Amino acid sequence: MTCAETEILLHALLDGELDAGHARDVEAHLEGCPRCAAQFRAHREMQQAMSAVQLQFTAPTSLRQRIERALPSAPKRVSNRRSMLKGFVMGTALSAAMAASLVIGVIRTDQDQRVLADVTSAHVRSLQGDHLTDVQTSDQHTVKPWFNGKVDIAPPVVDLTAQGFTLLGGRLDYIDGKAVASIVYRRRVHVINLFVAQGAASEGYGAKLETMQGFNIERWSAQGLEFFAISDINAEELQEFVEKFDKALHSASGT
């Protein structure tokens, strides 16, 4: 492989776009060519520097609202019993495993509705301006104590970086008039806010997917706490997040 070819193909290697055979060829060239190897390192360094900051823009709330209004029959979430049960049936079709744990919380009450609206607007707010995190660190042992005295719970903070969800930090937020902890993660370019609040029920309930204003929200309860994970990533990836968080949580608490 020539240097000219490598100078193009090293980018495909960097982006994980090469099949095994070509990847080996490029790697073999990089081993024997200090100049191309230096180029590869330089581009990798820049790629990492770019992914370390938030280069995405957040759509203004006014734009989101204008688009919503332009859609026929704008999202009036009818909260009569029948439509909620219909939602439940569709939910079970989505995931049998999730349905097994869906015992309570089937009926969406006005209270639930308000909480979800709060969660959504807190998420949107966090993406605007520069107030995503109050404490910015990828170290879970720094985030957890930071919440001491700020909220009346001790939110579990787990590092899921190895599982593909980077811990960005923590933030204090307000849901339903109460101070709650938000633990902020990132999946590629997407932000996940995990809100942790005091749970009402002592018995936990399994994760339940909701959508609001186009955001996916997973809500569940465990260890006397209530969790809301919200993001614009797709539902499957958000479920994956919940599963990984739950697993890490259980192994941390030894249950």
Place this chain on the structure above:
Amino acid sequence: MAGNGGDAHQDKARRFRDAALPHLNDVYTLARYLLRDAADADDAAQECYLRALRYFDTFRGTDIKPWLFAILRNVCRGEFVRRSHATLAMDDTTDDAEDAAPLWQEEQASPETETLRQWDAETIRRLVAELPNSFREAIVLREINDLSYSEIADVVGVPIGTVMSRLARARSMLRKAWIAEEGLPT
């Protein structure tokens, strides 16, 4: 039956909403980088969603994001034609000469061993915004919108080989600008 028609209409709108709205930040981000203006990006993103809803019946794929991007790109091109700002033309032919220039003939801006400074988001956004159109588009779709090469090829309508060479050039240009920003001799 008017009622059924209305239901179908509403059902389509609901499906569209659930599929497309979670990508609004991605669409808006691409619009910001393509148009380099917040108000224009706002308009373009809205127009993109209106058109996407209109053509939603023709969407057959599984991943709606590249489809939305392709529509947005058309909206942005239309915008350029309408305003006929020569300097902002998104015509691919303007960059063909740059595509053709072999990379290895470029002078290296600085030793590749040099450690890059970490710029803040605002600076990097500006450096990216200063890249020529087709290179800016390639690097934004890859690094910021997280598309694969074949998705980029579909959105932009060029072969994968072109995507690859544009990305290579875009990164070289960006790196040069990145280092120049430090005020070091180039």
